[in-house]
Amino acid sequence: MALVPNMPQVWRQETKPHKFCPGCGHGLVLKTLGECIDELGIQDRVIFGCDIGCSLLSYDFFNVDTVQTHHGRTTPVLTGIKRARPDRICIAYMGDGGGYAIGSQHLVNAASRNEKITVLLANNCNYGMTGGQMAPTTLPGMKTETSPYGRDVEQTGNPTQGPEMVAAITPENAYVARGTIANLRQLKRMIKKALETQINGVGFSFVEALSACPTNWRTNAKDTWHFVEKEMTQYFKVGEKKVPPEKEEQ
Amino acid sequence: MTTRIIEAYIGEYASGKSEVAINRALDLLQKGSPVTLVDLDIVEPFYTIRPLKKELEEKGLQVIGWETSETKGLGEAGNLLKPGMKWALRQKGDIVLDIGYGVEGAKTLNLVEEKENHPELKIYAVINIGRPITSDKEGIINYVQGLGPVHGLINNSHLGDETDVAFIEEGAQIVSEAANVLGLKVIATTIDYRLQDKFGTQDSLGNPIRLLYRYMDRSFW
Amino acid sequence: MTDKPVKGVKRFFVTGNEVVAWAALAAEADIMYGYPITPQNEIMHYWTRLAPKYGRKFLQTEDEISAGFTTCGGVLSGARAFTATAGPGNTLMQEAMSMAEMMSIPTVVAVMQRGGPSTATVIYSQQEVTMTCFGGNGEGLRIVYSTGSHQELYDYTIKAFNTAWKYRIPTFILGDGYQAKMREPVIMYDPAEKGINMVPTEKILGAPGMPGVDRDPQHLQNTYNTEEELYEVVNQLVERYWKAAPEIVEHEEFQCQDAETIIVAHGVVTRAAQAAVDELRAQGKKVGHFRPITLRPFPKEAMKKAIQNAKEIIVVESAQGQLDKIVKSEIYEAKVPITGYFRPGMGITAEEIVEFINQRG
Numbered sequence: 032m033a034l035v036p037n038m039p040q041v042w043r044q045e046t047k048p049h050k051f052c053p054g055c056g057h058g059l060v061l062k063t064l065g066e067c068i069d070e071l072g073i074q075d076r077v078i079f080g081c082d083i084g085c086s087l088l089s090y091d092f093f094n095v096d097t098v099q100t101h102h103g104r105t106t107p108v109l110t111g112i113k114r115a116r117p118d119r120i121c122i123a124y125m126g127d128g129g130g131y132a133i134g135s136q137h138l139v140n141a142a143s144r145n146e147k148i149t150v151l152l153a154n155n156c157n158y159g160m161t162g163g164q165m166a167p168t169t170l171p172g173m174k175t176e177t178s179p180y181g182r183d184v185e186q187t188g189n190p191t192q193g194p195e196m197v198a199a200i201t202p203e204n205a206y207v208a209r210g211t212i213a214n215l216r217q218l219k220r221m222i223k224k225a226l227e228t229q230i231n232g233v234g235f236s237f238v239e240a241l242s243a244c245p246t247n248w249r250t251n252a253k254d255t256w257h258f259v260e261k262e263m264t265q266y267f268k269v270g271e272k273k274v275p276p277e278k279e280e281q
Numbered sequence: 282m283t284t285r286i287i288e289a290y291i292g293e294y295a296s297g298k299s300e301v302a303i304n305r306a307l308d309l310l311q312k313g314s315p316v317t318l319v320d321l322d323i324v325e326p327f328y329t330i331r332p333l334k335k336e337l338e339e340k341g342l343q344v345i346g347w348e349t350s351e352t353k354g355l356g357e358a359g360n361l362l363k364p365g366m367k368w369a370l371r372q373k374g375d376i377v378l379d380i381g382y383g384v385e386g387a388k389t390l391n392l393v394e395e396k397e398n399h400p401e402l403k404i405y406a407v408i409n410i411g412r413p414i415t416s417d418k419e420g421i422i423n424y425v426q427g428l429g430p431v432h433g434l435i436n437n438s439h440l441g442d443e444t445d446v447a448f449i450e451e452g453a454q455i456v457s458e459a460a461n462v463l464g465l466k467v468i469a470t471t472i473d474y475r476l477q478d479k480f481g482t483q484d485s486l487g488n489p490i491r492l493l494y495r496y497m498d499r500s501f502w
Numbered sequence: 503m504t505d506k507p508v509k510g511v512k513r514f515f516v517t518g519n520e521v522v523a524w525a526a527l528a529a530e531a532d533i534m535y536g537y538p539i540t541p542q543n544e545i546m547h548y549w550t551r552l553a554p555k556y557g558r559k560f561l562q563t564e565d566e567i568s569a570g571f572t573t574c575g576g577v578l579s580g581a582r583a584f585t586a587t588a589g590p591g592n593t594l595m596q597e598a599m600s601m602a603e604m605m606s607i608p609t610v611v612a613v614m615q616r617g618g619p620s621t622a623t624v625i626y627s628q629q630e631v632t633m634t635c636f637g638g639n640g641e642g643l644r645i646v647y648s649t650g651s652h653q654e655l656y657d658y659t660i661k662a663f664n665t666a667w668k669y670r671i672p673t674f675i676l677g678d679g680y681q682a683k684m685r686e687p688v689i690m691y692d693p694a695e696k697g698i699n700m701v702p703t704e705k706i707l708g709a710p711g712m713p714g715v716d717r718d719p720q721h722l723q724n725t726y727n728t729e730e731e732l733y734e735v736v737n738q739l740v741e742r743y744w745k746a747a748p749e750i751v752e753h754e755e756f757q758c759q760d761a762e763t764i765i766v767a768h769g770v771v772t773r774a775a776q777a778a779v780d781e782l783r784a785q786g787k788k789v790g791h792f793r794p795i796t797l798r799p800f801p802k803e804a805m806k807k808a809i810q811n812a813k814e815i816i817v818v819e820s821a822q823g824q825l826d827k828i829v830k831s832e833i834y835e836a837k838v839p840i841t842g843y844f845r846p847g848m849g850i851t852a853e854e855i856v857e858f859i860n861q862r863g
Contacts, residue, residue, distance in 0.1 A: 050352075050361065052360065052361045052362040053362055053367055054362075066566075080592055083621055091313075101620065101621060102590065102621070103565065114532060118414045128538075131564075132537075132564040132565060133537070133565035135564060135567075158538050161538040161539065161540050161543050162323075162383075162538075162543060162545065163383070164440045164538040164546070164562070167564070174384050174385060175384065176383065176384055176543070176546075176547045176550075177538065177546050177547065177550050177560075177562050178550070179384040179547075179550055179551050180554065186561075187562065190616060244393065245362070245392065246323055246361065247323075247383045249388035249389050249392060250391055250392075251391050251392065251394060251617075252394075255389065271361045288822055294517070294544065294547075295515070295516065295517050295685050296519075318526065384551075409515060411513070411515030411516075411687070412514065412515060412516065413513055413514050413516065413520070413524060413690070414551075414552075416512070416514065439515065439685050440513060440514075440687040440846050441686060442687075443513070443687045497588070
């Protein structure tokens with residue numbers, strides 16, 4: 032009997048194995064998201080949007096209606112859908128470049144308006160799509176194709192603190208967290224709470240997942256995990272940044 | 282029993298790594314044992330082995346790399362690593378790895394598992410003095426020192442269709458001088474096969490000549 | 503004092519993107535602003551590697567809107583500033599370029615065209631002609647050089663800085679994904695060796711002296727109150743543009759004199775067109791080729807002369823009629839029938855052009 036891997040039911044089997052590199056964090060984040068969609072029973076209501084960058088490889092990942100948009104523009108496209116069809120569960124999926132650089136104004140304004148959508152962002156410290164350039168999340172001193180001598184924070188600033196920024200500008204009923212692929216149970220709790228925040232119609236929800244890009248980091252399995260667990264967490268603190276107050280039982 | 286050959290070709294952007302690697306792999310095939318060519322160019326999605334994969338396989342090479350039909354949104358969605366590339370050193374016979382350029386140089390080899398079990402792995406830097414930043418001795422020395430471990434240099438000096446013997450010999454001279462300072466050997470001088478009657482088995486400095494047949498000019502995407 | 507990046511005259515084997523970076527260095531560009539997008543990334547990769555060695559600067563911005571406007575800012579401060587982009591990035595840059603047009607900011611932008619519309623492919627096209635010539639809300643008051651080889655990428659990148667600063671008009675080097683990635687020999691030179699002097703820049707903002715005391719303060723604006731006010735400003739811009747145009751336009755002709763059929767093509771497609779002319783001439787056909795180098799302003803008078811004896815014009819381009827539209831509007835009076843061979847987002851070979859023309863008898 033063939034060993035069938037344990038896939039979330041919402042995964043589209045015809046498009047597996049997925050298209051990401053071995054060791055890429057996207058597969059883990061999307062697996063976790065898939066489990067949340069399964070457990071919440073919302074497959075028929077989800078509209079999934081993905082960005083440009085490696086995240087676009089998720090355009091056929093799930094058995095849910097999906098739109099691949101422009102670089103940075105997934106948040107407004109999904110906002111548009113949600114405003115017109117509030118019964119849909121809108122999930123915008125992107126990388127750090129899409130969310131914190133080219134699409135940062137959309138993230139800021141969707142958060143400020145408390146849009147009832149969920150933004151899920153994979154942070155891997157670089158633009159993987161175009162060959163590994165510096166991203167807003169690139170760590171100080173880290174070499175990339177556009178920081179060939181290492182990221183100089185005097186010239187290019189410090190790594191963007193996404194969840195901290197979103198937590199600061201959202202009203203108190205939003206949900207904001209940073210998880211990591213190094214702790215999938217915790218990441219799953221966070222994504223589930225984010226989706227529940229949307230399902231309950233209370234506010235904007237945002238989860239950043241610390242992810243891995245061994246291909247552009249040029250790391251083997253051991254060094255990849257070291258980077259995610261030890262180096263990224265020096266700058267990116269994992270945890271919930273904002274949790275909607277418990278609803279009083281009627 | 283001869284030990285098997287495992288060679289990784291690294292070098293500057295557009296230095297001719299892929300062409301040198303393909304030709305080397307095809308040469309090794311003449312010995313009769315299996316040869317695997319691994320496309321580890323993950324920065325540059327344009328000139329890669331990908332469009333040539335089928336043709337090279339028909340010649341008898343095993344090629345670990347993508348086929349265009351297997352990929353999606355090339356250059357927009359990243360140059361992805363294929364699982365087989367990680368475990369390439371488990372292949373039987375000789376192995377030739379084509380490593381892309383990039384700021385991390387030879388660190389790309391970190392993506393290949395079990396290197397510690399294969400001390401026979403040799404890393405050769407492909408140098409073309411027609412490339413601006415490796416056009417003189419100092420440039421080559423600086424460049425090679427930034428790559429990480431390197432076991433030898435290949436003089437692949439050329440100017441495309443405008444290459445002449447004098448330019449190749451000038452390359453041999455400059456690359457050999459740089460190699461001396463670096464304490465490395467010049468493994469070979471490569472020449473287009475159309476120039477073969479102008480050379481013997483060695484260039485004027487005694488470096489062995491390797492003939493190149495051109496494949497990469499057909500490999501645009 | 504840092505060394506000159508390109509000394510004397512020397513032949514190299516390079517990709518087109520590298521050529522742009524080296525040419526900008528040789529042209530004494532002070533700063534590049536940019537955002538990653540394929541197929542122009544290596545312009546940034548090489549600029550970021552080389553610029554610090556020669557005391558030049560780089561800023562990676564958050565997107566192309568910002569890259570366009572930071573370039574405007576750099577230029578206003580008197581820096582020889584440039585950026586590079588492609589496809590959707592070129593779309594985002596149009597807002598800044600519209601400001602540059604209105605305020606006569608001599609920006610320089612290298613565009614490596616990729617497939618469109620939308621994200622499409624990162625490979626190649628000639629589908630950014632309309633956008634680069636006429637993008638934004640405005641009147642297309644730009645200079646667009648369409649290059650066809652690495653040597654031209656080098657020559658026209660240097661030239662673009664001078665044209666931009668001489669006429670104070672935003673200037674584009676319009677390449678494409680093929681030119682960006684192809685490898686060719688190119689002769690790099692220090693512009694001074696060829697008698698090319700770099701047109702000095704000017705601190706449009708932040709000039710020496712106390713504003714209001716030593717000199718008038720600069721109060722730059724792009725907003726106007728009345729129709730009449732705007733009309734006057736645009737008229738001045740338009741007049742200045744068309745006065746400069748005859749000095750700016752460039753073209754090439756290949757055996758047009760007695761040609762009955764004239765192929766019009768630009769950019770990298772000129773190579774296929776030139777080869778097609780040779781082949782068709784060998785077959786005894788009277789075929790010529792007209793190549794606009796400046797797509798904007800268009801070499802209208804030269805083209806009118808070149809087609810004097812032509813019975814038909816064939817526009818060949820890797821787009822669905824973007825050059826065709828320009829040609830038709832520019833030579834409307836000529837009344838020569840125009841046919842298009844359009845391959846949006848596809849490369850075009852000489853063989854395809856020969857076959858297309860021969861099939862038409």
